[in-house]
Amino acid sequence: MTTTLVHIHTGPADPNKATLGLLIALTAQTEGHDVTVFLAGDGVHLLAQAHRELEGEGTGVVGEHLARHGAKGTRFLVSGKSAKARGYGDDLLDGLNASFAMPEKLVEVAAAADTMLCY
Secondary structure, three states, X not given: OOEEEEEEOOOXXXXXXXXXXXXXXXXXXXXXXXXXXXXXXXXXXXXXXXXXXXXXXXXXXXXXXXXXXXXXXXXXXEEHHHHHHOOOOHHHHOOXXXXXXXXXXXXXXXXXXOEEEEO
C-alpha cells in the first residue's frame, strides 16, 4: 500500500480548491492508499462547523467529505499554530481521527510519503 499526504492550506475563500483537496484525499483513501491530510493556514477553517456547508463547483461539500473521511478513519493532522492563530481550540478536531501537529510533523510525513499533493 502506498502512502499519500494531502496538504490543504486553502480555506473558504477558494471553495473549489479546498474541496478538491478533500475529494482527492477521499478518492485515494477509497482506492486503498494510506492517506494523511495535513491542514494548515486557512485550511484549518474547513473543520469548523461554520464552513461545513462550503461547496465547490463539482468538487463536493466540505461537511459531506469530512463525514466520509470520518467513517473511513482518514488521519488528519492540523497545524496547531494555524488553529490557535484563528481562534480554534480542541473542539475543532471532534468527530475525526485528528490531532494537532507542528511544522516538524508536516516535514516528517512529507518525507515519508510516496506521494504528496498540495491544495
